[in-house]
Amino acid sequence: MGTAERKAKEKEELKALILGAAKKLFAEKGIEETTIRSIAKEIEYSVGTVYVYYKDKTEILHDLHQQGFAQLGGEFRALFHVSDPMERLKALGRIYMRFALENTQMYDLMFNMKAPMDFIKANEEHHWKEGNATFDALRKTVQECMDHGYFKGHQLEPLSFAIWGSVHGMCSLYIRDRVKAATGQEPDPLMNEAYEDLMLMFSKK
Amino acid sequence: MGTAERKAKEKEELKALILGAAKKLFAEKGIEETTIRSIAKEIEYSVGTVYVYYKDKTEILHDLHQQGFAQLGGEFRALFHVSDPMERLKALGRIYMRFALENTQMYDLMFNMKAPMDFIKANEEHHWKEGNATFDALRKTVQECMDHGYFKGHQLEPLSFAIWGSVHGMCSLYIRDRVKAATGQEPDPLMNEAYEDLMLMFSKK
């Protein structure tokens, strides 16, 4: 049936319109200022309409969080042409860090906020697909590093987590304004130097 | 004047009562559920009274955040009898991690939430006293480690930040429920193993 098909498409379009408005406001103003009413106003629909297409605010945030992972995942995949695993590991970290610093709100949503995980739990999807895929990219690279003689005496799983945590921690402190406040130094250069320090330790055979 | 003195003391007591109730509710239910009304109810005062003693919710959260640092700082100071700097560094990290896992809400407030930093900024105190003091404990220990031949080729400041970030990152991912969701493993053992992995790398001369 042609009409049903078209209607389904229109529904998808309006849903995407809502998500786009949410994304824009979210990136600009952050989560606090991104209210359902402001989203509705942005696309010139009523408040109720948003709730026709999204049952929750958390569902919107979850979709946004997925978009973020799609982007980061794409940037990760583009790095798999780097054959030297340690080089790739360093590049993965750099991309991750750049993504965090350039999309602070989005990064926050993906790795710090409760909402997306709450949504995932509430919908019985006890697999965090996006997170797993991203973590897999790291794990595979770490495994290859080990095959090349790096990280002797370490275990793949905890080591991968430790590496993820290390880079995430610096980004997280950056985003929450703890870096300058605690060190008294300018955040951006310090982040770079700290990252070099980390990689120096990681790449010691 | 004796009466004035007593009244001042009473004021302090009521303020402490409010903070205590806030702390209790906060540790139990988290920040979302800790409303001004629930605090007032807990101590059997009216909503308005809370605002007599605290101008803001952020001021309450800032005081709470300070209490957290007082506790963590105390536990840190107790470690300065450990003379071997690398041993002390490892112990600092363990204490930090234990604090995070046992006081998730408080840790979150101290290192992840916006409110306390917003309050500090709003009050022109562009020094994060608590954070600085805590970071100093780490920096001093790292410096001593370097004096003992560790961390060759590293710079004190970025390295200290990298170490802080590393441990913080793992704790942060734990608290925000990303660990099990991304790795599929039980968080607590994984955290311990990952910490060992980190320290193994840090302590390579």
Place this chain on the structure above:
DNA sequence: AAACATAATGAACAGTGTTCATAAAATCAA
């Protein structure tokens, strides 16, 4: 006892996410 100062109150305001009976629009059936 009266005048004054301090402290506690809770109704009211503006904002939030969310719901749902109603209205409008689109589709289908004749």
Place this chain on the structure above:
DNA sequence: TTGATTTTATGAACACTGTTCATTATGTTT
């Protein structure tokens, strides 16, 4: 085309939040 039916959009209303402030109650001083 016209009427019936289904689908979509609406915004007032609800329960909650942080916050304010005129009013009330309490305590102190003269």
